[in-house]
Amino acid sequence: GAVVSQHPSWVICKSGTSVKIECRSLDFQATTMFWYRQFPKQSLMLMATSNEGSKATYEQGVEKDKFLINHASLTLSTLTVTSAHPEDSSFYICSAAWGLAGRHYNEQFFGPGTRLTVL
Amino acid sequence: AQKITQTQPGMFVQEKEAVTLDCTYDTSDQSYGLFWYKQPSSGEMIFLIYQGSYDEQNATEGRYSLNFQKARKSANLVISASQLGDSAMYFCAMRAGANNLFFGTGTRLTVIP
Numbered sequence: 764g765a766v767v768s769q770h771p772s773w774v775i776c777k778s779g780t781s782v783k784i785e786c787r788s789l790d791f792q793a794t795t796m797f798w799y800r801q802f803p804k805q806s807l808m809l810m811a812t813s814n815e816g817s818k819a820t821y822e823q824g825v826e827k828d829k830f831l832i833n834h835a836s837l838t839l840s841t842l843t844v845t846s847a848h849p850e851d852s853s854f855y856i857c858s859a860a861w862g863l864a865g866r867h868y869n870e871q872f873f874g875p876g877t878r879l880t881v882l
Numbered sequence: 883a884q885k886i887t888q889t890q891p892g893m894f895v896q897e898k899e900a901v902t903l904d905c906t907y908d909t910s911d912q913s914y915g916l917f918w919y920k921q922p923s924s925g926e927m928i929f930l931i932y933q934g935s936y937d938e939q940n941a942t943e944g945r946y947s948l949n950f951q952k953a954r955k956s957a958n959l960v961i962s963a964s965q966l967g968d969s970a971m972y973f974c975a976m977r978a979g980a981n982n983l984f985f986g987t988g989t990r991l992t993v994i995p
Contacts, residue, residue, distance in 0.1 A: 797982065806973065806985045807927075854925060871983055873927035
């Protein structure tokens, strides 16, 4: 399957600082990237969907000003957690897929995740 | 609205035995896809198997098979000949129509030597 990388794999930061997480599709061009959040022992919750070159679509309840998503190229998407607080501590997973906009693609490829701890 | 239900928070299986992980779903879309993912303790999501709503045959991938019963809206994962490395969280997921992938709450499988 296709490879998706995330960087960093874990990060610890102080409350009030901003953290940027990168997601890259290494061997394919991802027309769509997804960002998920997973709390311990819980399922993945979709935060937002982004298509290359356009603004991200955020799920209900996700603050777009706090979780800034940029999908500047077909191989890179970034998630910036602004003014992080301890309640933002979580496991963040990105996922990438290819396909024409609006088409029903079958498979998403997931990155290895980034564990964020805010002190 | 989409809904995925995994009623088994935890399952135990003896090594080399088969195990079935349950998944039921609900959607009003006629076209949908069902997925199973494995998440080991390291956190990465590993794609295991896919079943399309119009597929007549049950999907199989090596030791994984998907018992798809459309009328009952169930998509159970069967793992044959369990191995110690199969111990992980398993998530059932669905994509219906143009919607995004929606995950169930997961089942933690523990393989006992």
